[in-house]
Amino acid sequence: MIFGLSVVFVLTSILTVAGALAAALLKNLVHCALSLTVTFAGLALLYLQLDAQFAGFSQILVYIGAVAILVVFAILLTRGSGIPEYRSYSSSWLAGVAIAAGVFALLAWAVVTSLPASPASAAPQVSVQQIGQALMSGYVLPLEIVAVLLTVALIGAVIVAMPEASKGDAK
Amino acid sequence: MSQSSPFWTNFDQVFVLLRHWIESFFPLWLQPAVGTVLGVVAIVAAFPGIFALTTVLERKGLGRMQNRLGPNRVGPLGILQPVADGIKSLTKEDIVPLTADAAVHFLAPVVLVIAVFLGFAVLPIGRNMVLANLDAGLLFFFAIGASTELSVFMAGWSSRNKYSLLGAMRAVAQMISYEVPLLLSSVVAVMIAGSLSTVKIVEAQSGFTGIFPHWYVFTPWGFAGFALFVVAALAETNRSPFDLPEGESELVAGYFTEYSGFKFALFFLGEYLGMFSIAGFAITLFLGGWGAPLSILGFVPSWAWFFAKLFCAIAFFIWLRGTLPRLRQDQLMNFAWKFMLPMSLLNLLVAGAWRFLGEGWSRWVFGSAVLLLAYGLLGRVLMRHQHLGARSYRYAD
Amino acid sequence: MTPLAAFLIVAALVFAIGLAISLTRRNAILVLIGIELMLNAANLNLIAFWRFGPHPEALTGMMFAIFSIAVAAAEAAVGLGLAIAYHRSKKTTDLDAMTRMKG
């Protein structure tokens, strides 16, 4: 118990923040994508610490299983894996970092001042059955909407990324 | 020979009692930790042991299928062959190509083996012999299974070699397109069992009518789900007809071309352990996990049934490897998206109908009719351009 | 037990890093990575508040997080599709070059 935080939490948060920083600073794009995966894994562990088992596993399944591979494929398809031909940081990088630091300071100040040290309530026994019931009863409309959205996104992404020729507009 | 006689239950629970006995030596607050450590040690010892045995059985089995003896030089009947292979792979020089990306090159096999070992955590090997009885155990297994693709990609990309990159691309494309049918065909068992926890699924299949068990594989949707699950599992672990990524003939050794020595052995171990864990899950979902096949055989310990079924599954994988030629990439993709996906979606429909048609033979007829009809139609779609008539030459006479 | 504030600080940190990535990097794919990080930070906040909130059995926070994971995956797919399509026509993914909307 290092100053009020559990050891596991400190380790996972260090892992997550280190992954995120590596994604920001590394030159080689594929290394950025792999450090992104480390961040996703760290976040999944944080979810598990918050007893959100279903969210943690679906995070691993969706993000590490699919999105990370998608990002890496996109990098390879846009020939990003070699030496970047243009400088990897934009000219106004200082302003960007300043804005980000400002946002973080604002959030941190809000968190520290407003929150009373709330007692940790008992770990809710969330079973997958309850989630299923909730999905089917209280959240059935959002479920259908997300289903439609996913299909639309699926078809949209394919059409957007389809090679030029089949679109038929003579260049 | 009723199941409840103390001797048989003790024999069935021998490992659990062993664990409690060892735990009793430790202080109370340390006991759960010791329990899990013992479980992990058991898994890390048992499954690589089965891996060593399988390499010999595979080579001998394939030999026998091709009318030749398998390896019989090292030790009696070639049993010590894995020891020889192990020492060979440990002593072989571990060459890393100069232009390879050293960090990612080293991490790839490590990530693969860690992910595969994690997959064993939720596999119920025997009655209350599961390392982590998670409520969403099946989801955990598929989440971990999904991360093996990443390690395959890391291996292929980091070796900076065209063959391995091609192999990696093929492997990832294959694993992603077969993950969808794999998940959907397992959802069927979850729907009927009503829970994602692997232990509950096995318990849901543990009843007997007369002497026949209530395994899911004996229902129309269960058999279809089992068949789809096994075919998708074959593709997921790059084995037998789907071993396109490391197709020796065209792509040298696929994504682990640039690996040698111990790292190659790790990949080899990872692939085989992936095969065991996915076969274990096929057994858990459809073949009644550690349940006995006949009620009169109830006295045999539960873990013995699990490992017996696992060896039957391994024999089936080897049998397939000895028989089926490798698929082309387009056949592979067509089969996944045009046959497996519609069949597994239909299977969901049949399982739903099965649950709400209630007892009686009507659901049997409906289920099997729908599935057989779909199998015939979809099969004809795939077999349509198979009519390879007599070969006609343009210029030859 | 770790208090709620600790989780929120970590989430804010990841959000800030995601924002920094999208603002400073020039490659379109990396901006998408930044956005992914920001979305994940928001998810972490959702689940932290659900866990420490008064009625955890109401499952609201967790359901939000699950739906947001699904939506973020769809968004990532479309975003990367756009990046690939842009790369195919203009042979670059450099954000500074993406100044004209035509074509």
Add this chain to the structure above:
Amino acid sequence: MLGEGILKGLGETAKNFAGSFVSKERLTTVQYPEERVAPIENTRDFPFLVYDGDDKLAGLRCVACQICEKECPPKCIYIVKSTDKKPDFVGKPQIYPARFDIDISVCMSCQICVEVCPFEAIKMDTEFELSTTDRFGGLLFDRDHLAKSNEHYHRIHPTEAAEVDARLAEEKAKVEAKAKAAAEAAAAKAAATPVAKPAPVKESGA
């Protein structure tokens, strides 16, 4: 029906698998060092020199004409001619190789030396277990190591050896006939002109 072919294939391999335990003769494995497969008639590995009779040097057929050395594609034959002569199988004095080396690590068993040799002196052996630890000296065979008897040749290539012997015997007969004819002519000439000193009868072939 989709899957018919797969089932037929599985049946086939199952039959093989089961059959291999039932009937042993299905298995084609030959346990190499213990069991041996009889070498086929025209197996060829590395060349060897043939000699008649039992003395390696006296019966050596090779006359060091160096045609094989010139014809050998990888140039693995090295011949040094002898200064003196020795009688060959018909008794005619011929040069013999003082030194005849073949480097079998270079030799590619193409059998061109056998085809070009006019004296049937070099043939292809069927012996293949020649691995040695000494890579340089061990694989360079000198004349004595290469020379093997005609009986050995008969044992490894019976039909071919028989033809060669027939041809040599016929050649020898022709030479002897010529020699005999020459001897009779000389005798007749001697008889026809009984000059003072009877010419000594020329000594016929050995």
